[in-house]
Amino acid sequence: MAKSAKQSGAGRAAVGQELQELVRLAGEGVGRHELADALLRLTRSRPEVIQAYYLVWQAAAGTYAELGSVERLPPGQGDPLTASDAELHAQLTARGELGLAELRRLPCWLAGRLRRAGIRQGVALALELTPGEPGLLLLELEEPGSGLAGWLAQLLGAVLLLARQQLRPSPLLDADGEPSLLLDGDGRLLDRNRAALQLQQDCGVAGAGALLPVNHTPLLHACLQQRRAIGPVSVEVAGRILLWQFVPEPASGRVLARGRDASEQIRSEREAARASRLYRLITENTTDLISRHTPGGRFLDASPASWTLLGYWPEQLRGSDLKPLLHPDDLPLMREAREVLEQHGYHTLSYRLRHRDGSYRWFETASRAIRETYTGAVVEIVSVSRDITARVQGEEVRRRLAEVIEATTDLVLFIDRSGAITYLNQSARRTLGLDEGQDAPPLAALLDAGDLHRLLDSGLPCAERSGVWESDMRLHPPGGADSLPVSLVLLAHASAGEAGYFSLVARDMTERELRETQMRHHQDELAHTARLVTLGELASGIAHEINQPLAAVVNYASASQRYLQQVADDPQAASRVAQGLERITAHANHAAEVIRRLRAFLRKEPRRLQALDAAALAREAVRLCAWEAGNSRVAIVEVLPDNLPPVYVDRVLLEQVLLNLLRNAIDANREAHPHAASTIRLQAALEADGQQLSISVEDQGPGVSEEALAHIFTPFYTSKADGLGLGLSMSRSIVEGFGGELLARRQPGGLCLVCRLPVAARGEAAEPLQQQQ
Structure with a gap:
C-alpha cells in the first residue's frame, strides 16, 4: 500500500510538471508542433493512456492530420485523393467527444486508419490547440470506462483558456467593432475578438487564418522588422472583400491584424473605374465628336475624333471659339440653338463646319445643357456631333434625281411584284391623261394581254436576275386615246424592306x-x-x-x-x-x-414579209443573170437542197440581194479570168443552231485586202471604175431589215459573201413561188 501510494504521488508530480510546461509553452507562443508534443506528453503521463495522438482539421483536404513528433497512424484503405473525415468533424463539432468503437464504424478516412493500426478502445476529444484551428485529441486507453476523458477535457480547456487570457494584449480587443486577430511573428493565431469570430462563421471558413491574405506571413515579418503599420491589404473570402491593417508590437513580437468588410465600397469603386474606362474607351474610339463648350461656344474639351472629322487635335481645340469654324450662312442657327438650350435644355441641329483643309462638312449635333444646381443657369454644353456630309450629299443627289424623273419626257412608272402601279411621273400622267392626285389605272388597262403576260412572267424574273429587261410594246392610254408605241425598260430595285420594287421607263417611239x-x-x-x-x-x-x-x-x-x-x-x-x-x-x-x-x-x-423557199428564190435570181454569166464564160454551180426550212423575208427584196451578190461575183470572175472559164458557187444550208439559214456566194475573183474588207459595206465605197458603191450597203440594210446579217470573208481564191436569214416559225410552210408572183 505504501509503495502504491508512493507511485501515485510520483505520477501526480509528473502530471503537474507537464501541465506547467504546457502552460509555459502556450504563454510563449511556440509553434503548433512543439505545443502538440507538450500536450501529448501531458496525456501520456497518465498510466491509463497507452498512446495519444493530436490531429488538426485540414479544411482544404477535408481530413485530419497529425501534429507533433508522435509516430504516424497508417493510411486508410482506398484512394487518398477521395479521403474524407467530414462526418467525423461534424460529429465532434456537435458532441465534443466520441468513443473509438463508435468512431471506427463511421464512414471516414480516420476510421480506416484506426482499424489498420489495431486501436480498438479509447476516446476522441474535440480540442482547439490553437484558437480558430479545430482539432481532436485521440487517446488509446486500457479501460474504456475510466473517467479520464471528462477530466482531461476540462483540464486542457482550462489550461488553454488560461494561456490565452495571459496573452491578451488589451481588454479593448473585444470592444473593437471591427474584426481583429492577434498573431505571432510566424502568423499563428494567438487570439481573436467576437467580431472576427462572427466574420469567420459568416464566411464559413474553418480557421481564422483563412480570412487573411495568402502572403500574410511575409507581411507580418516586414511589419515587425520595419516597426510600422502595413496596409490596407485586400483579400476576397466567400464573396466578401476584406481590408486588413497590420499593426506591430515589437516588444512582444506580436502583430494585431485589424480588418473591415469593404465589399460594397470596393465594388462601387470597381464599377466606377469600369464605367470610367468604358466611357474613356467609347470617347477615344467613337467616330462621333464628343465635345464640351461654354455657353458662349468656346471649346472646353473634345474627343480624339476631332482629328478625323475636323483635322484638329483636342489640344488644338481647347480654349478656341466655335464661331470661326462655322459656315457664315449657319451663324443664325447657332444663336437660335443657344436660345433653345437655355429654354429646353436639349437641341439637335444640322449645320456646316470648316475642316482644316478649308472644305466645309455637314454635321448633325445633339446638345444638352448642364445647369448649376441651385440657380439653374447653363454653365456648360455637352455635344455629340456626327459627320452627315455623305448623307446630305446623297439626299441632294436623290432630290436632283427626283427632279430629273419629274422633268424627263420619258414615262416613268413604279410597279410592285404583282404589277400594281405605285407611282407615275408628270410625263406619264400627261401622256395617259391623268390629273394630279388621280389614282393610276391598273397595268392591265395600259398593255395588251400578251404584253402584260410577257412583262410579268418573263420580264420581272429577268430583271431580278440581271437588273434590267427591255422590250417594245404598245401603250393604251385610258379614255380611248390612240395607242402609242413605246420602248420599255424594266429595272429591278432593292428596298430597305423585304420586298423590292420595279421601275418602268417607257419612251414614246411614235416619231x-x-x-x-x-x-x-x-x-x-x-x-x-x-x-x-x-x-x-x-x-x-x-x-x-x-x-x-x-x-x-x-x-x-x-x-x-x-x-x-x-x-x-x-x-x-x-x-x-x-x-x-x-x-x-x-x-x-x-x-x-x-x-x-x-x-x-x-x-x-x-414590203411584205412571208415564209418563202430560199432555194427557189435563189434559182430565180440565177435565171435573171444567166445570160450575163454565160456571156462571160462563168458557170454558176448551185448547191441548193430542196428540204431547207422556209425563211421569213420579202420575195422581191431578197431576190434583189441575191442578184446583186451574183452579178458582183460575175464581175469579179470576169476581172480575174477575162479569157478563161470560171465558176461561182451558190450554196444554201441550215446553221448549226437551227435558227438561221445561210446563203453563200463564192467567186474566183481577185479578192480584197484586209483594209478594203473593213469598208466593203460602207456606202459609196467601190473598187469598180463605173460603180456607185451602193449595192452591198443596200443589200446589208435589206437583210438586217429581215432580222438577219450579211457578212464577207476572204478566201485564198476570191471572196465569199454570206447572207444569214431567220428561219420561219416551226410549222409554217413556204408559199409556192408561182402564187407569190
Whole structure:
C-alpha cells in the first residue's frame, strides 16, 4: 500500500510538471508542433493512456492530420485523393467527444486508419490547440470506462483558456467593432475578438487564418522588422472583400491584424473605374465628336475624333471659339440653338463646319445643357456631333434625281411584284391623261394581254436576275386615246424592306416609228431604182431571152402557113401544122415567163414579209443573170437542197440581194479570168443552231485586202471604175431589215459573201413561188 501510494504521488508530480510546461509553452507562443508534443506528453503521463495522438482539421483536404513528433497512424484503405473525415468533424463539432468503437464504424478516412493500426478502445476529444484551428485529441486507453476523458477535457480547456487570457494584449480587443486577430511573428493565431469570430462563421471558413491574405506571413515579418503599420491589404473570402491593417508590437513580437468588410465600397469603386474606362474607351474610339463648350461656344474639351472629322487635335481645340469654324450662312442657327438650350435644355441641329483643309462638312449635333444646381443657369454644353456630309450629299443627289424623273419626257412608272402601279411621273400622267392626285389605272388597262403576260412572267424574273429587261410594246392610254408605241425598260430595285420594287421607263417611239416607216419607204424607192438600173444593165440578156422565142415563133408560124397551103396535096401537112402550133405556144409561153419574171422583179409595192423557199428564190435570181454569166464564160454551180426550212423575208427584196451578190461575183470572175472559164458557187444550208439559214456566194475573183474588207459595206465605197458603191450597203440594210446579217470573208481564191436569214416559225410552210408572183 505504501509503495502504491508512493507511485501515485510520483505520477501526480509528473502530471503537474507537464501541465506547467504546457502552460509555459502556450504563454510563449511556440509553434503548433512543439505545443502538440507538450500536450501529448501531458496525456501520456497518465498510466491509463497507452498512446495519444493530436490531429488538426485540414479544411482544404477535408481530413485530419497529425501534429507533433508522435509516430504516424497508417493510411486508410482506398484512394487518398477521395479521403474524407467530414462526418467525423461534424460529429465532434456537435458532441465534443466520441468513443473509438463508435468512431471506427463511421464512414471516414480516420476510421480506416484506426482499424489498420489495431486501436480498438479509447476516446476522441474535440480540442482547439490553437484558437480558430479545430482539432481532436485521440487517446488509446486500457479501460474504456475510466473517467479520464471528462477530466482531461476540462483540464486542457482550462489550461488553454488560461494561456490565452495571459496573452491578451488589451481588454479593448473585444470592444473593437471591427474584426481583429492577434498573431505571432510566424502568423499563428494567438487570439481573436467576437467580431472576427462572427466574420469567420459568416464566411464559413474553418480557421481564422483563412480570412487573411495568402502572403500574410511575409507581411507580418516586414511589419515587425520595419516597426510600422502595413496596409490596407485586400483579400476576397466567400464573396466578401476584406481590408486588413497590420499593426506591430515589437516588444512582444506580436502583430494585431485589424480588418473591415469593404465589399460594397470596393465594388462601387470597381464599377466606377469600369464605367470610367468604358466611357474613356467609347470617347477615344467613337467616330462621333464628343465635345464640351461654354455657353458662349468656346471649346472646353473634345474627343480624339476631332482629328478625323475636323483635322484638329483636342489640344488644338481647347480654349478656341466655335464661331470661326462655322459656315457664315449657319451663324443664325447657332444663336437660335443657344436660345433653345437655355429654354429646353436639349437641341439637335444640322449645320456646316470648316475642316482644316478649308472644305466645309455637314454635321448633325445633339446638345444638352448642364445647369448649376441651385440657380439653374447653363454653365456648360455637352455635344455629340456626327459627320452627315455623305448623307446630305446623297439626299441632294436623290432630290436632283427626283427632279430629273419629274422633268424627263420619258414615262416613268413604279410597279410592285404583282404589277400594281405605285407611282407615275408628270410625263406619264400627261401622256395617259391623268390629273394630279388621280389614282393610276391598273397595268392591265395600259398593255395588251400578251404584253402584260410577257412583262410579268418573263420580264420581272429577268430583271431580278440581271437588273434590267427591255422590250417594245404598245401603250393604251385610258379614255380611248390612240395607242402609242413605246420602248420599255424594266429595272429591278432593292428596298430597305423585304420586298423590292420595279421601275418602268417607257419612251414614246411614235416619231421613231414614223421615221422608220419613211426610211423603209425611201429604202424601197432606192431598191426599186436599183432594180431599174440592174434591168438596164441586163437589157442585152433580156432582149436575147425575149428575141429568141419570138424569132422561133415567127419561123414556126411561117412554116405552118406553108404547110397549110400544102394540106390538099400533102396528107402529113396537117400534122406538121399542129406540131408548129405547139412549138409556137411553147416559145410564146417562154417569152411570157421571161416578161413575168421581169414584171415581178420590177414590181413596186409595200414590203411584205412571208415564209418563202430560199432555194427557189435563189434559182430565180440565177435565171435573171444567166445570160450575163454565160456571156462571160462563168458557170454558176448551185448547191441548193430542196428540204431547207422556209425563211421569213420579202420575195422581191431578197431576190434583189441575191442578184446583186451574183452579178458582183460575175464581175469579179470576169476581172480575174477575162479569157478563161470560171465558176461561182451558190450554196444554201441550215446553221448549226437551227435558227438561221445561210446563203453563200463564192467567186474566183481577185479578192480584197484586209483594209478594203473593213469598208466593203460602207456606202459609196467601190473598187469598180463605173460603180456607185451602193449595192452591198443596200443589200446589208435589206437583210438586217429581215432580222438577219450579211457578212464577207476572204478566201485564198476570191471572196465569199454570206447572207444569214431567220428561219420561219416551226410549222409554217413556204408559199409556192408561182402564187407569190
